[in-house]
Amino acid sequence: MKVIDLRSDTVTLPTATMREAMCQAEVGDDVFREDPTVNRLEKMAAECMGKQAALFVASGTMGNLVCTLTHCARGEEVILGSRSHIFLNEAGGMSALGGIQPHIVENQPDGTMRLEDIESAIRGDDVHWPRTRLICLENTHNYCNGSALSAQYIDSVGALARCHGLSVHLDGARIFNAAVALGVNAKELTRSVDSVIFCFSKGLSAPVGSVVCGPSDFIAEARRTRKVLGGGMRQAGIIAAAGITALEQMVDRLAEDHTNARRLAAGIAQIKGLSIDVRAVQTNIIYFELASDRLSSEQFVARLEKKGIKLLCLGGSSCFRIVTHYGIEAEDVDVTLAALREVIEES
Numbered sequence: 001m002k003v004i005d006l007r008s009d010t011v012t013l014p015t016a017t018m019r020e021a022m023c024q025a026e027v028g029d030d031v032f033r034e035d036p037t038v039n040r041l042e043k044m045a046a047e048c049m050g051k052q053a054a055l056f057v058a059s060g061t062m063g064n065l066v067c068t069l070t071h072c073a074r075g076e077e078v079i080l081g082s083r084s085h086i087f088l089n090e091a092g093g094m095s096a097l098g099g100i101q102p103h104i105v106e107n108q109p110d111g112t113m114r115l116e117d118i119e120s121a122i123r124g125d126d127v128h129w130p131r132t133r134l135i136c137l138e139n140t141h142n143y144c145n146g147s148a149l150s151a152q153y154i155d156s157v158g159a160l161a162r163c164h165g166l167s168v169h170l171d172g173a174r175i176f177n178a179a180v181a182l183g184v185n186a187k188e189l190t191r192s193v194d195s196v197i198f199c200f201s202k203g204l205s206a207p208v209g210s211v212v213c214g215p216s217d218f219i220a221e222a223r224r225t226r227k228v229l230g231g232g233m234r235q236a237g238i239i240a241a242a243g244i245t246a247l248e249q250m251v252d253r254l255a256e257d258h259t260n261a262r263r264l265a266a267g268i269a270q271i272k273g274l275s276i277d278v279r280a281v282q283t284n285i286i287y288f289e290l291a292s293d294r295l296s297s298e299q300f301v302a303r304l305e306k307k308g309i310k311l312l313c314l315g316g317s318s319c320f321r322i323v324t325h326y327g328i329e330a331e332d333v334d335v336t337l338a339a340l341r342e343v344i345e346e347s
């Protein structure tokens with residue numbers, strides 16, 4: 001039985017081409033800037049994001065942390081969304097390691113924060129108050145239905161930030177999902193931000209790594225911050241090689257994952273006992289609710305797993321997440337929908 005693992009796009013395995021590229025990668029000591037494969041990946045990533053320079057890091061969490069620590073000093077404040085990954089799921093790194101204070105603004109269901117809410121969170125000049133330094137956005141927005149923030153929205157946050165002398169950081173772990181869903185070049189989504197990270201190890205299927213992109217002077221400082229965090233890697237070209245293949249071969253196919261996600265959502269909407277907002281599904285992330293009291297969330301997950309389907313239950317609630325990705329085929333959508341239907345009917 002094929003296991004259909006829909007818990008996350010981080011479960012994707014490297015392609016045969018990636019493994020071959022890793023095997024053949026020319027490498028050197030990247031802390032001395034002598035790894036030609038890392039240098040090439042950083043140049044490609046910077047170009048894709050329309051920025052001057054880039055820095056290869058171990059993970060999305062490390063990329064976001066490197067950016068917040070580079071933008072902000074101790075005691076300064078970062079405005080970020082109530083459902084943002086940085087706030088909810090990165091172990092409070094900016095506070096733990098940087099003495100940086102998060103200032104939370106409510107996320108709307110589409111992943112945006114209202115401009116007026118952002119503006120009222122910006123501190124004035126008063127000796128009692130922390131200084132606001134940075135606004136963080138997330139695109140696609142994982143915990144807001146995987147929604148894609150438009151270039152226009154990001155531009156308007158950028159304009160607001162500039163008005164107040166602030167910087168903008170974009171957690172673009174899945175920026176290419178956003179670009180593909182919106183039918184725009186990723187650069188349009190990053191033109192108004194000062195720094196951006198994206199991940200190779202999610203929908204793009206590489207085994208490890210993320211990248212920070214921004215102006216050359218910011219990246220030079222970020223390189224120091226990465227060293228402080230112990231993130232200076234040596235022959236990292238072995239893993240960067242898979243990232244190069246990811247950029248060359250895995251971006252356009254994300255559209256398939258979005259099609260599969262929409263089909264899954266439409267199918268789930270037909271199953272009595274499950275509830276979903278189909279219109280909220282724009283990319284590869286789907287949230288739905290178990291609306292039947294004949295089955296607990298734990299039983300639901302366990303019975304699906306017996307049928308070879310893995311999904312994620314959010315913190316003991318009746319809300320579930322499904323993520324489509326490389327390795328999930330159109331027929332897996334049918335098998336998943338059949339299994340969901342059976343589990344509900346058998347309860």
Ligand SMILES: Cc1ncc(COP(=O)(O)O)c(C=O)c1O
Binds near residue numbers: 059171174210
């Ligand atoms: C939106 C977002 N940002 C950042 C991260 C962190 O990435 P990593 O798991 O590589 O640390 C994730 C991980 O799922 C994510 O969904």
